[in-house]
Each structure stands twice: as C-alpha cells, then as structure tokens.
Amino acid sequence: MKQLVFLxxxxxxxxILKGQSLDELRSKKEKAREQIEYTNRLxxxxxxxxxxxxxxxxxxxxxxxxxNEIVTGFNNEIKVLDNLIxxxxxxxxxxxxxxxxxxxxxxxxxxFAQKNRNSxxxxxxxxxxxxxxxxxxxxxxxxQYASYRQKxxxxxxxxxxxxxxxxxxxxxxxxxxxxxxxxxxxxxxxLSHEKEEQGKYVHSLQQKLRSLIRALKAQQKIxxxxxxxxxxxxEEETGKSKEKGSAGFALSPEQKLISGQLEQNRGRxxxxxxxxxxxxxxGVHAHAILKTVQVKNNGVDISTTKDSKARAVFGxxxxxxxxxxxxxxxxxxRHGSYLTVYSNLKEVFVKPGEKVKVKQxxxxxxxxxxxxYKTILKFQIWKESxxxxxxxxxxx
Numbered sequence: 001m002k003q004l005v006f007l008x009x010x011x012x013x014x015x016i017l018k019g020q021s022l023d024e025l026r027s028k029k030e031k032a033r034e035q036i037e038y039t040n041r042l043x044x045x046x047x048x049x050x051x052x053x054x055x056x057x058x059x060x061x062x063x064x065x066x067x068n069e070i071v072t073g074f075n076n077e078i079k080v081l082d083n084l085i086x087x088x089x090x091x092x093x094x095x096x097x098x099x100x101x102x103x104x105x106x107x108x109x110x111x112f113a114q115k116n117r118n119s120x121x122x123x124x125x126x127x128x129x130x131x132x133x134x135x136x137x138x139x140x141x142x143x144q145y146a147s148y149r150q151k152x153x154x155x156x157x158x159x160x161x162x163x164x165x166x167x168x169x170x171x172x173x174x175x176x177x178x179x180x181x182x183x184x185x186x187x188x189x190x191l192s193h194e195k196e197e198q199g200k201y202v203h204s205l206q207q208k209l210r211s212l213i214r215a216l217k218a219q220q221k222i223x224x225x226x227x228x229x230x231x232x233x234x235e236e237e238t239g240k241s242k243e244k245g246s247a248g249f250a251l252s253p254e255q256k257l258i259s260g261q262l263e264q265n266r267g268r269x270x271x272x273x274x275x276x277x278x279x280x281x282x283g284v285h286a287h288a289i290l291k292t293v294q295v296k297n298n299g300v301d302i303s304t305t306k307d308s309k310a311r312a313v314f315g316x317x318x319x320x321x322x323x324x325x326x327x328x329x330x331x332x333x334r335h336g337s338y339l340t341v342y343s344n345l346k347e348v349f350v351k352p353g354e355k356v357k358v359k360q361x362x363x364x365x366x367x368x369x370x371x372x373y374k375t376i377l378k379f380q381i382w383k384e385s386x387x388x389x390x391x392x393x394x395x396x
Contacts, residue, residue, distance in 0.1 A: 022080050029073035032066045039063045039277050042303055045373045054212065055374035057201040057288055058279040059303060060194060067191045074184035081177045088170040095163050205289045212289055222327035223298065226343055226380075233319055233332060233339065234385050248384055249337045259336030262314050269313045269393050270359055272342060272379045276304040279376070282389040299341065299380030300390045306375050309361040310342045313394070318354045328366045341380035 039059055046056045205212065237249040251259065262269075280301035287293040316335035323329055330343035333356060348363035350356060367375040381388040 022077060022084075025073055025077050025080065029070055029077070032069040032073065035277060036063055036066045036070070038275060039066065042277065042305065045306065045375075048373050053371055053374070054205060054215070054288060055279070055303070055371060055376070057198065057205060058301075059277070060198045060201060061288065062277050062279055064191065064194050064198060067187060067194060071184060071187050071191060074180055074187060078177060078180050078184070081173055081180065085170065085173050085177065088166055088173065092163060092166050092170065095166070202289065209290070212287075213293075216287065216290070216293065216295070218326055222324055222343075223296075225324045225327065226330060226341065226378075227298065229320060229322060229330070230332065230339065230341065230380075230382060231385075233334075234382075238384075251336055255334075255336040257336075258314075258316060259338060262335050262338050265314070266393050268395050270311075271302070271394055272310055272313050272340075273302055273304045273308050273365070273377055274311070276302040276308070276377070278391065279303045282387075282391060298387050299378060302377045302379055304365060304375050304377060306367045306373065308365050308375060308377075310345060310363050310365055310377050310379075312356045312358055312360045312362060313340055315355075315357050316340070318350050318352050318356060321348055321350065321352055329363065331362050333362075337384055339380075339382040341378075341382070343378040343380075344376055 039062055043056065043059050043063070046053065046059060249255075278300050280295075280297055282297055282300055284294050284296045287295050310331070312333055314333075314335050316333040316338075318331065319334040319339065320332040321329070324343065327343060329345040329348050330341065331345065331348060331350065333340045333342075342362055344366050345363040346366040350360075350362055356362070365375050365377045367373060379390055381390050381393055
C-alpha cells in the first residue's frame, strides 16, 4: 500500500520536472518563431527589389535554419508528451490497483461489522476480558477500528477523485499532442516551401558569378581597410605600453575596471541593434554560392530594418570615427583592453574622445536600395590583437 503511494509521488515529481522541460521547449520554439517573423519582415523589404540578391539568400537560409529549430522543437515536445502520457497511464493503473486493494479491505471490514453489529456482542467482547487493562485495550481497539473504517472510506473517495483528475489530465495531454502533430505538419510544409524559394535564389545567383566575385573583392577591400585602422590603434596602445616596459595595452585603473566588467558580462551583452538577425557568422566559411571560395569575417553581419540605429554594447570611449572607401562610416569604441567595431553607417552621432554608455545610439545604419534593400551592421569585438566571436558575447 505504502509502496504504491510512494510510486505515485515519484511519478508525479517526474511529471513536474518534465513539465518544466516542456515550458523550456515552448519558450525556445516561440523565440525561433519571433525571429522567423522578423526575418519575414526583412525579406518583404528585400523583395521590393525583384532581382535575386545574396542578401535575400542569406535571409532565407537563416529562416530555414530557424524553421528547422521549430520543427525540432515540435519533435521534442511530442517526445516529452509521449513520456508524460505513458507515465499518466502508469499512475492511473497504480491508483486503480491501490483502489481495488482498499475496496477489498473495506468490504472485509463491512462484512466483519455486519457479523458483529449486535451491541450485545460488543458488550460480551468487553466483559470477557481477563482484567480491566485488557477490557480497556479492547475498547480502544473497537474505537480505532471504527475510525479506521471511516478513514478507509474517505481514502477510497479521494483516490477515486484523483483517478478521475488523472484521466482528465491524460485526455488533455492527448489533445495537446494532436495539436502539436498538426503544428509540426504545418511547419514542415512551410519549410518545404522555403527550401523551394532557396533553390530559386541559388539558381538565379549562379547565373551572376562574375558580379558576385566583384562584390566579394570589394567587400574584402573594405575589411582590409577596417583591419588596418584597428591595427593602428593596437600599435599605438602597445607602443605606449612598451615605453612603460609592459606588454599589451597600457590600462589606467578605470580601464582595467571596464575590461573586468565587460568580461563578467560575456554572453549577456545587449545587441548592437535593437532588433536584428545574424546573416553572416564569424570566422572562415564557404561562400553561399561560390562554394570553392572561402569567406573570412572578423565579426558578424547583422541584418536589420531600414533606418535602424547602431548602439554601444557596453560603456567606453570613442577611439575612432572614420570613413571607409566603398564601406561608409565606422566607429571603434575602446573598453579597456577590448575594442568593439561598428561599420557600414551612413551617419554618426558621436566623436572621438567621447564617453558613451551602454545602448547609446552611435549612428544610422546604411541601407543599400540597389542590392535588395539590405540594411546590415557589421560588428566586431577584439581583445587587443585577438579577434573574438561576437555571438559568444551577445545575449541570446
């Protein structure tokens, strides 16, 4: 009897834990859905230009990636629900068994009570005791027995109510599973549609290899200019340190504090735009169309909406504001031994030497209306001469 109660409690605790897991899965799925909606908004803006563009392809690639996350989320939710349904069935079976045991015990008590329902029998039972102590114990036994019968009847009623609730809960979970299966089918169909659109973009862009190569070379020149400017800052700062007989950046106590605070916020920094989607990641990877060509990105490309503003991810001091030939304006902020870089701006709101706060607007991001209406902020993080992956620093 007690073993069954403990088993039920153990299974209930497992259901609670899995329920928390289910909430986490739903949260991830909803976040991916929100990002898809935002990507759709960017794609609608890009479709104003009827020509296929690399930016459109990157957006649809990110959309497919997010859609796959949603489908995976549905699969995981269905798996968790299958386990919950199976455990619900176990709980109901265990409680049914427990209820039958209680009913049998209660039936035995009723039969015994009927046999001994005559008050004369009870009096005889008490008077036939050897002494007063035994008579007193028999009286207690009769009282406890009557109380136990009442408790058994109450327990039977409570377990029956619990079983009814678990059956209702089981039906709800089955209904939820059915809705999840239907949702998964819708998302899978949408994924197929997006992959068809992706294929059309790829086929169209493959006819424009020369223009893609020219654009890639132009972008590489912009990256080189940006890297040279960052290198100048690094050389200046390391030069100051060498004069003082130390390595790395020369840091004041305030700059050391800023560096430490930035490091403590790794993975929690706000995004350099209010809303955006990363359409090109950090490091070396294959070109979206030119598969034999390796693309190197010292940071990340964040696609956002027209007239969006770049903003500081952390407090610091404006180190550089400069123009890049073919690449618009760029800003470099120093945070102790760290540098954050914001480029492809059409206008800036800050000047060198100015102290800025976290989320302070720095400038307006350029929108290229001749290339799919793309609005892209190029964002980098450096620790002295070391390039860092911004995605590891930004909040998720």
